[in-house]
Amino acid sequence: MATPPTVAIGQVLNGLRLPSGAQVAVADRIGSDEREDIVTAFGAVVLDIWRSPGELAVDLAARGPFDAVVDLTPAGNAVERLRVALAHLRPGGHAVLRVPVTGPARADLLALVEQVRSLAASGRVAPPTFGRERGRADEERDLHALAAGTALRVKGRFLVATQSADVRAPVPERRLDELLTKAPERGRTLHTVPAVTWEARGRFASSLPGDDRRHSYAAPQLALRELHAVLCLPHQIAVQGHVVLPASFRNVVRPRPRSRWLVEWSRHSVLAPEAASDPTPLAGPHYYADNVNRGHFGHAVTEQLSMLWGWDHALAEHPDLRLLVTSPSGAPLAEWELELLEAAGVDRARVTVATGPTLGETLMTGTPGYAIGSYVHPELRRLYDRVVTSLADRAPAGPRPRRLFLTRAHDTRACHNAEEVEELFRAHGFEVTRPEQHSLPKQLALVRAADVVAGFAGSGLFPVGLLREPATVIVVGSDTYPMLNERQLCAFAGHDLRLVRCRADIHTEHYSLESFHSPFTFDPQREGRFLAHVLDGLTA
Structure with missing residues (x-):
């Protein structure tokens, strides 16, 4: 040339x-x-x-x-x-x-x-x-x-x-403190917790050959920050000026964090999100704990709860602090959501539920302590202990079975022969129950009292990950549902984890929601032999 x-x-x-x-x-x-x-x-x-x-x-x-x-x-x-x-x-x-x-x-x-x-x-x-x-x-x-x-x-x-x-630039979590140092008018970092790499605890076995677990998890530094003039949109979007804040993303350690409510334009930019109306000014300090899946129990227990590790620090800095979440539909928070927040130390009277765009005068954000399939930060241990104690101690009196099987309504990932699976566990001394039929305090009390917790894979089992005392956990699910939360939470809590992986109806070459949510069938002659060995090996 x-x-x-x-x-x-x-x-x-x-x-x-x-x-x-x-x-x-x-x-x-x-x-x-x-x-x-x-x-x-x-x-x-x-x-x-x-x-x-x-x-x-x-x-x-x-x-x-x-x-x-x-x-x-x-x-x-x-x-x-x-x-x-x-x-x-x-x-x-x-x-x-x-x-x-x-x-x-x-x-x-x-x-x-x-x-x-x-x-x-x-x-x-x-x-x-x-x-x-x-x-x-x-x-x-x-x-x-x-x-x-x-x-x-x-x-x-x-x-x-x-x-x-018209684009906006997402700021990586690892770069935000550097940005605040260069532009102090944007805000400041109030408190940090060092990054930690920890080893998985508890024993692990799976019915699926070659199915192993991660042996260590690297959790990033956690930071509590005070930010100014932040535009918050429904579905967990937080924008300050021309930058998109890390609080907009569920997994902040990914090289390219993504949100389904933002159009990713390149590794370094997204299309400017559109506000449906002019933002409502929010006077006073607010702690941001929104989630793109807000109202979903599993995401609340894992992702949303993990943002609250910094609540007490922020409250000490701002005694008039309120919590900010969004509800695009305008529906109020469910009772279990308020109970979970209260167990984490947030009085329900302090909760602000925005139904549209808001412009926060002062917004407190905490690095998520949990990201699905990536990490759990040990700083959450104190928060989890607080939540379990607060909820379980408020549960009504009643029997607490030592062996508990948590079944589910099967709206997704349905087990075709679920009744057969439930009867198998009943024959081995398990009480079968649907967690959503109990109050949140009773759910925590039940799993805390059990020596063995089993159930179909999904959010109903997630509370076992909040426990400090190791237990045996048996999870029944499809071979296309990766059980990332179950693995991660049990490795953190030190539970002995047994995965019963069943053949899904739908398999695709690459990841798809169809295969992820696919129904499945428990085969007594395939994974059934593995499960029989696990159940026979339980101590009386």
Whole structure:
């Protein structure tokens, strides 16, 4: 490819026709003529050129959004830096990068330009949408997002990317404290708990050959933060300025945290979420404990409860603190939700239920102490003890069986021969009950008193993970339901876990909700032999 003619950066920027008072960021060598020209002409924000893409994203988040980001660094990761810059532009803003002279970085950047142009010209652009897009690789989604929302052109030694999409930049959990240090007007970090890696406790066995458990879990640092001027939308979305806060995501340690209520535009951006109405101002401090699946028992016991480890710290800082959750349907919280919050130390009189957008004056957020399939932080032990004691001690008097089988209504993951399974457990001395037919205090009292807790896989079994005293737990479910919570909670509590994996009706090559929720059949001759061995081995 022939060497393009030299075009000065000043000519490029002048050709962009930036508005008066445009917000411009520039990264270039100290003392370079180009950098000084841009600073003089636009009063540009100067960035450290040696920052990694992740660090550059924090710098831009602290001072953005921008009308133009000019990145003239000699870095080799030009494609990634381009994506970072685009995440911090206003609609109609421009990212300007110096095209590397030689090497793989130049080839990668120019190849991307050609791919985007070719896709845009083909008329087959399919930009990302809400929800899961199974079978579609991230690289394909990102390419289509670029083609749909960005015009790329090479002008001499520079690539100019003009973005039409209105995007917001998610800030990774591990970077938020750094952002608050750089932009203290956004808020502050009040308290942290160190990251911990812990070893799984209790014994494990499964009827499915090759089915093993994780032997260790790495929990991240937990941080309690005080943030200002946060827009909260239904379905667990929290936005501050042009950045999306980690509190918007259920699993904050994923490389690309996702929410089905946000359209992921790239690794570094999402489409700006739309508010159905103007936000209602929230005066005073609020503790954010919303969940995208709020009202679902399993997600409340695992994810939502785990946000409350910092409640007492926040309450000491703000005695007038309230708790904030959302209810898009407008329905009030169920009694069991209020009981769970009260057991965690939150008086129900302090609970604010928002049905639409709110703008929080002061919002307290705590890093989730639990993420499904990823980690449980040991800091939750004290919270779990508090919840179990508070609830179980309030339970009405009554018999407490030593062997308990928790059945379910089978609206999803139905066992075709559930009655056969229940009778098998009854024959071995188990009392069969449906947990949702009991109050939350009684559910906790029942599982706390039992030596052996068994049941069909699902949220009805999750309370056993809150217990401190090890027990034996037997879970019956399909071979397409991974039982991540059951494994994780039992490993944390130290329970002996036995998984009875049955053949599901629906199997798919890749993950699908159909296979995840598939009905199944318990086979007495296959997994039944494993279960018989487990039951016969129980001590009297």
